[in-house]
Amino acid sequence: GVAQIDHHRELRQGVPEIILGESKSLDQLKTIIAAMQRNGSNILATRVDAEKATALCNQFPEAEYNVDARAFCLIQQKIENSGAGKILIVCAGTSDLPVAKEAAITARMLGNEVEELVDVGVAGIHRLLAKSDQLQKAAVIIVVAGMEGALPSVVGGLVAAPVIAVPTSVGYGAAFGGIAALLGMLNSCASGVTVVNIDNGFGAAFAANRINRKG
Amino acid sequence: GVAQIDHHRELRQGVPEIILGESKSLDQLKTIIAAMQRNGSNILATRVDAEKATALCNQFPEAEYNVDARAFCLIQQKIENSGAGKILIVCAGTSDLPVAKEAAITARMLGNEVEELVDVGVAGIHRLLAKSDQLQKAAVIIVVAGMEGALPSVVGGLVAAPVIAVPTSVGYGAAFGGIAALLGMLNSCASGVTVVNIDNGFGAAFAANRINRKG
Amino acid sequence: GVAQIDHHRELRQGVPEIILGESKSLDQLKTIIAAMQRNGSNILATRVDAEKATALCNQFPEAEYNVDARAFCLIQQKIENSGAGKILIVCAGTSDLPVAKEAAITARMLGNEVEELVDVGVAGIHRLLAKSDQLQKAAVIIVVAGMEGALPSVVGGLVAAPVIAVPTSVGYGAAFGGIAALLGMLNSCASGVTVVNIDNGFGAAFAANRINRKG
Amino acid sequence: GVAQIDHHRELRQGVPEIILGESKSLDQLKTIIAAMQRNGSNILATRVDAEKATALCNQFPEAEYNVDARAFCLIQQKIENSGAGKILIVCAGTSDLPVAKEAAITARMLGNEVEELVDVGVAGIHRLLAKSDQLQKAAVIIVVAGMEGALPSVVGGLVAAPVIAVPTSVGYGAAFGGIAALLGMLNSCASGVTVVNIDNGFGAAFAANRINRKG
Amino acid sequence: GVAQIDHHRELRQGVPEIILGESKSLDQLKTIIAAMQRNGSNILATRVDAEKATALCNQFPEAEYNVDARAFCLIQQKIENSGAGKILIVCAGTSDLPVAKEAAITARMLGNEVEELVDVGVAGIHRLLAKSDQLQKAAVIIVVAGMEGALPSVVGGLVAAPVIAVPTSVGYGAAFGGIAALLGMLNSCASGVTVVNIDNGFGAAFAANRINRKG
Amino acid sequence: GVAQIDHHRELRQGVPEIILGESKSLDQLKTIIAAMQRNGSNILATRVDAEKATALCNQFPEAEYNVDARAFCLIQQKIENSGAGKILIVCAGTSDLPVAKEAAITARMLGNEVEELVDVGVAGIHRLLAKSDQLQKAAVIIVVAGMEGALPSVVGGLVAAPVIAVPTSVGYGAAFGGIAALLGMLNSCASGVTVVNIDNGFGAAFAANRINRKG
Amino acid sequence: GVAQIDHHRELRQGVPEIILGESKSLDQLKTIIAAMQRNGSNILATRVDAEKATALCNQFPEAEYNVDARAFCLIQQKIENSGAGKILIVCAGTSDLPVAKEAAITARMLGNEVEELVDVGVAGIHRLLAKSDQLQKAAVIIVVAGMEGALPSVVGGLVAAPVIAVPTSVGYGAAFGGIAALLGMLNSCASGVTVVNIDNGFGAAFAANRINRKG
Amino acid sequence: GVAQIDHHRELRQGVPEIILGESKSLDQLKTIIAAMQRNGSNILATRVDAEKATALCNQFPEAEYNVDARAFCLIQQKIENSGAGKILIVCAGTSDLPVAKEAAITARMLGNEVEELVDVGVAGIHRLLAKSDQLQKAAVIIVVAGMEGALPSVVGGLVAAPVIAVPTSVGYGAAFGGIAALLGMLNSCASGVTVVNIDNGFGAAFAANRINRKG
Numbered sequence A, B, C, D, E, F, G, H: 001g002v003a004q005i006d007h008h009r010e011l012r013q014g015v016p017e018i019i020l021g022e023s024k025s026l027d028q029l030k031t032i033i034a035a036m037q038r039n040g041s042n043i044l045a046t047r048v049d050a051e052k053a054t055a056l057c058n059q060f061p062e063a064e065y066n067v068d069a070r071a072f073c074l075i076q077q078k079i080e081n082s083g084a085g086k087i088l089i090v091c092a093g094t095s096d097l098p099v100a101k102e103a104a105i106t107a108r109m110l111g112n113e114v115e116e117l118v119d120v121g122v123a124g125i126h127r128l129l130a131k132s133d134q135l136q137k138a139a140v141i142i143v144v145a146g147m148e149g150a151l152p153s154v155v156g157g158l159v160a161a162p163v164i165a166v167p168t169s170v171g172y173g174a175a176f177g178g179i180a181a182l183l184g185m186l187n188s189c190a191s192g193v194t195v196v197n198i199d200n201g202f203g204a205a206f207a208a209n210r211i212n213r214k215g
């Protein structure tokens, strides 16, 4: 077989394995999804392009596909809210939305309540400061930003909660496909901001879920 | 003045400002520490080299200095345990110890109970697997590793708790001062591992403290 | 002529020259393959895209093409098993399969017995440990992995046999097209792991063949 | 001779040539300064280390040396205020002060009125917002910051005046000696922020002077 | 909504927000432009590709699109000349024209008088020297160059006015998509040259406008 | 106009300006070629893709286009042999041929006699050594190689003539589009090998022509 | 304790753990060596600087230290020859000798017969060709080279045996501390050359030992 | 022995082998120089630091050492002028002098007449234009420049002779130890400029000698 699905993970981590769709062929995806379907798990495949998604939705008509987030979901069991608090996803600009959406879908799939805050980049700082209350109430904050990636530094200085920064590949030239934002976040002058890979909304949500699980 | 100390931070985040000693002159450090001392806070300065530390310990005789971690501490108030669980610091090799120590000192200073696990790198995987129990019980795990930085991927696959990875500058040649480990951790195939800057034990502990604060 | 085929190599190294298809035009490929065909050698062309392959298979109907591995083979003589032991190809994830397949086809073409082990990445370490026997019996092990490239460190620590690591370009963002995996492998904390170029399944198999030739 | 001093520059640009001390030997510096002294110009040499400065101050007793900024000045003519407004130098952290000082000294030397604002980094954003008035009144603003270099984005969004960003080499690990800050500034989401080389306080001041010269 | 348009910016900076078209979908662009249209502002969207532009021009028939500059403009109010002097845009080669055009359109949109000088690269230095008068009269100079990016150094040495350098992605091989030009400009041996992101004609014009606004 | 053609160059350097076709539009190319045609010069445009070339050959029926080299030539005057000796172009592999061809066409266009040697890479060193005579007789040698770029080191050690190395973008993975070959050539252990940009066959030929012009 | 020595390794791999001295303190080294001494193993510590070595040799008078290789050895048991054939270490230049020596010492310590060939770089190719016999007879060849790292390509094309390439940090400028050589070797046009980390003579010898162990 | 001196080179290339002093120990240098002395050749060792040079000059009292160029020379035979014309070395700034001096000493040692032109960087272009005559008369021009490395583009556009560019490590921040200058030179918009390694004055002179040898 092409994959040894880690069904065991649900025991170890309380969450089903999630499929990274990107470099898998349509056939590989079908095989893996079918195997997980038989197992009764909820299924999430990320980074599935629109063309593959159409074919998958034909094969699995109960599934749903979010085109911005490139996320394919097949819900087989009701998702229980297993989170201690709310996860807030803060998104710097309109162009960062696909990554923020991937994070939101993943976090909800893993049983969390999610709120979203969009287009509050640091070049118009009053837009963020106006949302102070929402920031203070969140249990975990995911901050999604491209270009210079400065937003997590400002958010990280305003709140006591865990802050997970997601650099995006938004930008051009010396943005280097997200490297500028990634480096900015790794060097945040706000203490204790942690970082995931460029465009990795999925990973940020998974990390937020690790934190937010009811003890 | 050379610095506007952010005393306000204690209100916003429940922790005192911590001083990054590295590129400050001895005089700047003395001025800042004296100002914080008057404020009554506990004081932690990281990345203070041995020479500056000697002079500081003369000036502030109640202080303590940990030479491996390059950490200068001046405790003025009893530290309350404010953590919900234990923070476990897992350290891949002997050479990564200074970074792990910086994390341990910071985490304790911020009011957490800390355990340490040393020399359990992936090239002798049985050493890590033998500590399975300790891994399962931790509320937050900080994994410190240099060279290829593979350890957080293994740990992240074994536990459900939050895992914060700290790449170290240990290694040579194509380790590129920690870049190899940093990239390895950002690309971890274990889901939801978050990463801080190279050698940033402090930041990892601060992030762990954000997670571990009693709700 | 466009190429001076190194027929002499068969004498020097006991193996025929293998064609790197990637930046050759269809015409160049036809010319070179025809010349080698006249010489009676077995022919392997790697990195031949599907479009060129179709045209080549029309021209050389006895040939075979493996679309995943992008490998074009034309067998003119029975391949003798010239290997002292088995070559085991260990593949971290489903997405790394094309590179693993290129390695397998090359190794078999050069006269080796080959076994394959798939989807045993380090984030679910029990999957690898369950195959301990197979690992211990191999004469040479090729480990194919993308993302953080941690698998060769674990394998290299478990066995005494030669381990050749192949980084793949699987991953995104800070995977940098295989650089993260490459650096991870070059800095492996398991001693004596050697490395070939990103996605170079062919090179790994050729190196394994150098090792495995019957003395 | 070792140098062809560009006395002509004073005609072309209204300012004397300024000496880059860094990779010049003490002898070269003496020769060049003596030649400019004979010419009657005011002299500024930047990046002169303390050891060379001591020798130069012995030779040119009327000179002054600022050890933080590593700037050597020899004033031979009264400096006329030639600026249309004030240049404000905003400095993110204490560790960025040497670069800010180099900028301040250069700007004053070139005939500008200068104000300084220190330790107003984005992790404690209230410190900057409290200085809103001072920001609004400046004719040109130089923003000096290391680590993630986020401050110019916030300042650039608050004011209509020209903003020149200076990345500093403050930070460690993935700060890469100022690259993180440089990239952050080049990708600022505030429009029309311009950037100079890492640690180039001199260049920022020279650019500010080009802008601030009385029409 | 997908965007919180910063109408407030017109108050803070005297200019309307400008839309970065690149990673926005057609729907997002339509929504944002329609909102700004209702507000009565002049609208500029940069980096809009020809396909999206066609659809937008259908929807907003009063708009104009410049295909070289990839700039979409919708003028709703007469643009007042708010500039103190002329902005001169100096363009090294024919291939750099799209970036120079983006700068010219933006600068004019913001109320400036603009002149352009094309194909005056340093390999035929007499072409630039012949335009000495035009250079001396400009209030602000934007220099657009790819490949080695040497032109701003020569221009910066000839004039006293502010010089803003724009590296372009023109070139191949070790030009690295504009990195060579960017580094060249950051290291200009002419003092006080400032730099914006690769291909960022918009940003250079915005910076020139900050400088050129009537006091 | 889009370009100020440097007709003056023929006086300064004895050769006509050559057009870099790559980032010019078809219209720009037509305008420039027509202007040079009126001037009576021979015309060479490099890096012209096949689509543009077809349109140009329609417009200028006397022209010729070499598809491998992507070179467009329009000969209006007989080319005099102005070279003191022969230029030898040594090409490591079949895949490097397009770059070698660009060099050959340019060198011939500039009035030189050219010889070519193909597929003599260092992995079969006997192929090069067999051509020792040809190497010794050349006045200038251009060595074109991708991958590890080792060939100029061997050639440079065998001959006393000038050796110009051209790295190509042939290779994959850690070849990084020619960087590996470029670095190899810059660090050649053979003394006095000079290097041009990646894939810059044109530049190598132009440099060879500077050397080979009859005194 | 500071280290969990992997005594178990001797069982898994037939060789004792070897100590990486570089970032260990003198105290850590003493502790680890003493523990291994009690275990009766032969001890090798690599990358031990001369100062630490002096102190160690005082403490362990039976030990030997090779200053070029920076290798500290303490032999407690006779080393059995466990190799099937000879390991040949080919060293490009005099400056690469320390790395070659580290490889030689390690290989002998692990029970192999070793030969060395020095100063046979590719710029004087006749020096290598003169040693053809020695090359043909080796069971495994380690090739150590800095600068452009071309030697393994030539050797790899001449022999059928396994070739392990070790890039060294010898060189300056664009050698980038061994990156040029590393990339050269990873892109070797000789098939099946494998590579270890920059300056990693130890790793090459360990890999050679894996290959050369008597079946 | 530590080195196989390539005495044979004098036959192949008409010049003696030249020693790269940098990473050789004093003992290695003594051994090699003594061997060449016995052979009667003229000896040049480059990159010899002052400390080693003192010891060498004691041992070889007839030798001379140039401290700026770090060049050690031992002349045993009169140097014949073997050059067809003059080599002109053009040096951008005072700080680039050590590299220019290394080039001058090497070129003279190899039998060439050399002229030098200093401090003619592009920021004061009139200084270079004033030397037009000297530029036109040179047979070969070596251009040495750091920072943005723009000078070879201007020189290359002014003359028909061969131009060899040497980037220097002069500069700071984004100069990246000479990378900015190197990239600038590789991307020169003047055609046919060739480039050597950063700070490689020796290599440039050796290349110039290859060109300038009397046919």
Ligand SMILES: Nc1ncnc2c1ncn2[C@@H]1O[C@H](COP(=O)(O)O)[C@@H](O)[C@H]1O
Binding pocket: A017, A018, A019, A020, A021, A046, A047, A200, A202, A203, B189, B190, B191, C093, C094, C095, C123
């Ligand atoms: N968008 C994503 N980015 C990074 N990792 C992911 C993503 N989606 C899924 N994964 C992880 O990738 C692993 C699946 O890889 P695979 O077995 O190749 O499907 C899972 O363990 C997920 O936790």
Ligand SMILES: Nc1ncnc2c1ncn2[C@@H]1O[C@H](COP(=O)(O)O)[C@@H](O)[C@H]1O
Binding pocket: A093, A094, A095, A123, D189, D190, D191, E003, E017, E018, E019, E020, E021, E046, E047, E200, E202, E203
């Ligand atoms: N071509 C461009 N390059 C960089 N920034 C731009 C460009 N065009 C517009 N912008 C800026 O991008 C911001 C708009 O981003 P958004 O809100 O995503 O449309 C505006 O504030 C502009 O100032």
Ligand SMILES: Nc1ncnc2c1ncn2[C@@H]1O[C@H](COP(=O)(O)O)[C@@H](O)[C@H]1O
Binding pocket: E093, E094, E095, E123, F003, F017, F018, F019, F020, F021, F046, F047, F200, F202, F203, H189, H190, H191
């Ligand atoms: N393939 C090429 N690579 C680098 N430079 C070239 C190339 N072809 C032409 N050139 C140079 O580019 C300049 C022409 O640029 P342009 O004026 O934009 O056509 C000429 O001066 C040529 O010397």
Ligand SMILES: Nc1ncnc2c1ncn2[C@@H]1O[C@H](COP(=O)(O)O)[C@@H](O)[C@H]1O
Binding pocket: B093, B094, B095, B123, C189, C190, C191, G003, G017, G018, G019, G020, G021, G045, G046, G047, G200, G202, G203
């Ligand atoms: N010079 C070296 N380079 C790379 N790895 C080494 C070197 N010397 C020893 N090692 C490996 O490093 C590991 C020891 O690391 P440690 O436990 O930190 O002493 C051992 O497993 C050795 O196999």
Ligand SMILES: [Mg+2]
Binding pocket: A003, A004, A005, A006, C093, C094, C119
């Ligand atoms: Mg899987």
Ligand SMILES: [Mg+2]
Binding pocket: B003, B004, B005, B006, D093, D119
């Ligand atoms: Mg502070």
Ligand SMILES: [Mg+2]
Binding pocket: C003, C004, C005, C006, F093, F119
């Ligand atoms: Mg071939």
Ligand SMILES: [Mg+2]
Binding pocket: D003, D004, D005, D006, H093, H119
């Ligand atoms: Mg000067």
Ligand SMILES: [Mg+2]
Binding pocket: A093, A119, E003, E004, E005, E006
């Ligand atoms: Mg916006």
Ligand SMILES: [Mg+2]
Binding pocket: E093, E119, F003, F004, F005, F006
């Ligand atoms: Mg032109």
Ligand SMILES: [Mg+2]
Binding pocket: B093, B094, B119, G003, G004, G005, G006
């Ligand atoms: Mg160990």
Ligand SMILES: [Mg+2]
Binding pocket: G093, G119, H003, H004, H005, H006
């Ligand atoms: Mg030698």
